[in-house]
Amino acid sequence: MGKTLTYKILDAHKVSEDLENNTMSIVIDQTLTQDATGTMAYLEFISFGIDKVRTKLSVSYVDHNTLQNGFMNADDHKFLQTVADKYGIVFSKAGNGICHQVNLERFAVPGRTILGSDSHTPTSSGVGAIAIGAGGLDVACAMAGKPFTIVRPKVVGVKLTGSLRDGVSAKDIIIHLLGIMSVKGGVNKVIEYYGDGVKTLGVPARSTICNMGAELGATSSVFPSDEITRQFLKLQSREEDWTELKRDEDCVYDENYTIDLNTLEPCASCPNSPDNVKKISELKDIKVDQVLIGSCTNSSYYDFVKVASILKGKKVHKDVSLGIAPGSQQVLQMITKNGILDVLLEAGARILESACGPCIGMGQSPATNAVSLRTFNRNFYGRSGTNSAQVYLVSPEVAAYSAVQGYIASPLGLKMDAFSLDVDYPKCDSLLYKPTFTSEVVMGPNIKPIPHFEPIGQSFDAKVMISLEDNITTDHIMPAGAKVLPYRSNIEKISEFVFSNIDPDFSKRCLDNGKGVIVAKSNYGQGSSREHAAIAPRYLGIKAVIASSFARIHKKNLINFGILPIELDIEANLLDEINVTWDRKTITVTNKTLNKTYTRDCELTDDEYKLISLGGLLNTF
Numbered sequence: 001m002g003k004t005l006t007y008k009i010l011d012a013h014k015v016s017e018d019l020e021n022n023t024m025s026i027v028i029d030q031t032l033t034q035d036a037t038g039t040m041a042y043l044e045f046i047s048f049g050i051d052k053v054r055t056k057l058s059v060s061y062v063d064h065n066t067l068q069n070g071f072m073n074a075d076d077h078k079f080l081q082t083v084a085d086k087y088g089i090v091f092s093k094a095g096n097g098i099c100h101q102v103n104l105e106r107f108a109v110p111g112r113t114i115l116g117s118d119s120h121t122p123t124s125s126g127v128g129a130i131a132i133g134a135g136g137l138d139v140a141c142a143m144a145g146k147p148f149t150i151v152r153p154k155v156v157g158v159k160l161t162g163s164l165r166d167g168v169s170a171k172d173i174i175i176h177l178l179g180i181m182s183v184k185g186g187v188n189k190v191i192e193y194y195g196d197g198v199k200t201l202g203v204p205a206r207s208t209i210c211n212m213g214a215e216l217g218a219t220s221s222v223f224p225s226d227e228i229t230r231q232f233l234k235l236q237s238r239e240e241d242w243t244e245l246k247r248d249e250d251c252v253y254d255e256n257y258t259i260d261l262n263t264l265e266p267c268a269s270c271p272n273s274p275d276n277v278k279k280i281s282e283l284k285d286i287k288v289d290q291v292l293i294g295s296c297t298n299s300s301y302y303d304f305v306k307v308a309s310i311l312k313g314k315k316v317h318k319d320v321s322l323g324i325a326p327g328s329q330q331v332l333q334m335i336t337k338n339g340i341l342d343v344l345l346e347a348g349a350r351i352l353e354s355a356c357g358p359c360i361g362m363g364q365s366p367a368t369n370a371v372s373l374r375t376f377n378r379n380f381y382g383r384s385g386t387n388s389a390q391v392y393l394v395s396p397e398v399a400a401y402s403a404v405q406g407y408i409a410s411p412l413g414l415k416m417d418a419f420s421l422d423v424d425y426p427k428c429d430s431l432l433y434k435p436t437f438t439s440e441v442v443m444g445p446n447i448k449p450i451p452h453f454e455p456i457g458q459s460f461d462a463k464v465m466i467s468l469e470d471n472i473t474t475d476h477i478m479p480a481g482a483k484v485l486p487y488r489s490n491i492e493k494i495s496e497f498v499f500s501n502i503d504p505d506f507s508k509r510c511l512d513n514g515k516g517v518i519v520a521k522s523n524y525g526q527g528s529s530r531e532h533a534a535i536a537p538r539y540l541g542i543k544a545v546i547a548s549s550f551a552r553i554h555k556k557n558l559i560n561f562g563i564l565p566i567e568l569d570i571e572a573n574l575l576d577e578i579n580v581t582w583d584r585k586t587i588t589v590t591n592k593t594l595n596k597t598y599t600r601d602c603e604l605t606d607d608e609y610k611l612i613s614l615g616g617l618l619n620t621f
């Protein structure tokens with residue numbers, strides 16, 4: 001039996017395998033970090049006492065906290081730049097672009113493994129790499145040359161046939177798949193695309209699909225590296241990075257889907273979950289207040305060609321605010337040179353910085369109850385900065401066409417070829433810095449040491465600090481946005497905001513009680529890789545999270561910081577008294593208030609068991 005492309009790449013990087021626990025450890029070739037997770041990752045890396053990174057390539061991006069309200073973010077940027085220079089890391093300064101877009105343009109190499117402290121790292125898999133999102137501590141370990149351990153992923157084969165009709169986009173493919181598989185359908189799986197339809201998609205389109213594979217909860221997604229990939233790399237002046245990579249024809253997938261591209265229609269992820277999918281035709285006539293085009297999902301030159309084709313000679317509806325954020329300096333230069341920027345300005349667009357910006361609630365929060373159409377990847381409750389806003393995730397085509405109409409409208413059948421794709425791709429190095437190994441690390445006053453955590457103990461009593469439903473996101477746990485993001489380097493301060501959007505008293509309740517557990521249902525911790533969603537609750541005294549299932553990255557973050565993840569569906573109310581007793585074999589949870597006991601096997605690997613017993617990974621150095 002032949003091999004999937006996924007296992008061709010993973011096996012070529014495998015250093016060990018634990019068949020009993022179904023895990024494998026792989027060498028990581030490249031890493032990426034961004035500023036919002038990067039400060040912690042580098043504090044962790046520095047604590048290892050190593051003189052330089054031990055990867056083929058590590059890149060540090062600044063793209064999330066670029067509002068710079070006060071000194072905190074600017075201090076973080078300085079810290080990141082000096083760390084990068086000292087330890088041998090390429091530095092991408094604020095303004096250079098969104099980490100995933102720049103990484104795709106400049107650094108992603110077919111066949112390599114890439115680990116990034118951001119859940120959308122799989123964007124780079126569009127060239128045929130296996131790129132994986134992880135917590136900062138895992139990325140720090142990879143920079144120190146340590147292998148990365150994953151559950152051996154199941155491989156989902158998605159066969160694409162036919163070609164997309166005018167007005168239908170790669171974004172519609174992945175939104176459609178989200179509608180089928182749901183936000184938890186991809187956990188511990190890699191989504192592998194194959195079939196004739198693949199040939200009809202360029203690398204930016206493939207990367208849009210891989211990017212939103214994160215919303216399926218997938219470990220990664222992957223496309224073959226073919227002639228189209230070679231052309232893309234050639235345009236980026238790095239054809240030498242290309243190798244052909246494909247699956248064996250007779251490989252067998254664990255799960256199979258076929259998508260006939262000819263039959264797809266423009267669709268949207270409706271409020272407040274990427275898997276709440278409807279066709280645009282079902283949403284028509286909904287009045288739109290805001291349209292935002294950008295983010296790591298849809299901010300390539302290719303995306304703006306389509307947007308400008310729709311906006312050419314048109315005006316944005318008077319009741320709509322249209323903001324656009326090109327994904328990188330390269331994209332910005334290209335749309336400037338090729339006349340696209342003029343079209344956008346003539347139409348009435350607001351030009352935003354090449355950064356994450358509104359995608360992570362850094363500005364552009366919609367009005368009360370506003371309808372906001374975004375080409376982004378997440379529409380979780382509160383993420384836009386306005387809890388009552390209705391955020392729809394759509395393709396650039398739907399976004400642009402609806403901006404003109406003033407209501408949600410389907411671009412099906414519209415031609416989008418007013419601008420050429422066959423143009424020069426400038427190599428923009430003005431905000432990229434190679435390391436010189438000469439800097440001393442500069443640390444501003446808001447950058448605080450990582451707190452030390454004692455082990456939770458093998459048996460403890462604690463109270464239920466919050467009881468939650470399915471699909472709780474890390475945005476619920478540790479909100480982002482302009483108010484909170486400046487404290488990513490200050491755990492004491494940021495812990496005040498844990499669950500603040502849904503339970504403003506959570507933090508105080510935890511501190512008053514000392515010891516706590518969180519109780520939830522399935523897919524707890526989906527979404528972002530932010531390890532603050534583990535560290536800050538740990539700081540507040542949370543010792544265990546009891547949930548029917550966990551999202552992959554968050555579960556690892558909990559373990560890394562010494563919190564016990566317990567996969568159990570228990571009955572519990574706020575402030576119920578709980579006892580947790582656990583050893584290598586069994587975990588027992590007793591709700592003393594309700595007089596109910598639950599027992600399950602301890603399915604932690606030996607390493608995970610050790611980490612939690614010692615109080616977390618940082619206590620092992």
Ligand code: MIC
Binds near residue numbers: 119120528529
């Ligand atoms: C996100 O899209 O939620 C983020 C912000 O990029 C996060 C990382 C973070 O919280 O800093 C992610 O996706 O991992």
Ligand code: SF4
Binds near residue numbers: 064296
């Ligand atoms: Fe940035 Fe948004 Fe992409 Fe996260 S999803 S990396 S916040 S653009």
